[in-house]
Amino acid sequence: MKYAWIDRNRLGWPVSMMCEQLDVSISGYHQYVRRTDRPQRPSLGPRRMSNDALLAHIKAVHAKSKQEYSWPRVWKKLLLSGIRVGKERARKLVKLHGIKAKTKRKFKATADSAHNLPVAQNLITRDFSPAAPDRVWSTDITYLATR
Numbered sequence: 001m002k003y004a005w006i007d008r009n010r011l012g013w014p015v016s017m018m019c020e021q022l023d024v025s026i027s028g029y030h031q032y033v034r035r036t037d038r039p040q041r042p043s044l045g046p047r048r049m050s051n052d053a054l055l056a057h058i059k060a061v062h063a064k065s066k067q068e069y070s071w072p073r074v075w076k077k078l079l080l081s082g083i084r085v086g087k088e089r090a091r092k093l094v095k096l097h098g099i100k101a102k103t104k105r106k107f108k109a110t111a112d113s114a115h116n117l118p119v120a121q122n123l124i125t126r127d128f129s130p131a132a133p134d135r136v137w138s139t140d141i142t143y144l145a146t147r
Helices: 014-020 026-035 053-065 071-080 087-096
Strands: none
Touching: 014 026, 014 053, 014 071, 071 087
């Protein structure tokens, strides 16, 4: 390291003169100082979280939502709870571990009995064992589109 010889705390010597004498650039010296004066952070700083810890939070949010949230809502819940995570990182972790939202089926009414139309009489009266063949017929017409 040719910059290690320059001591900023020397009295009376300007940095430009010391750089000239040592044949180094002034901008290179300042870049070196910035790199070495910066406190060394661990590989995962206080703001970053490991993928395993983040996955545990994602699974907790997913379980708390009764597995109804997909990655966008899980990501928003993480942000609301104070966990700083990027959108893409959350999406990739959710996809990688196969966390999927359960979809609810929409309720579909199959019969509308609130009408004033005539209703056919119930001739069978729940007697499903007729005395002879071809006496009682039934069918299902739900596949036909009607009003």
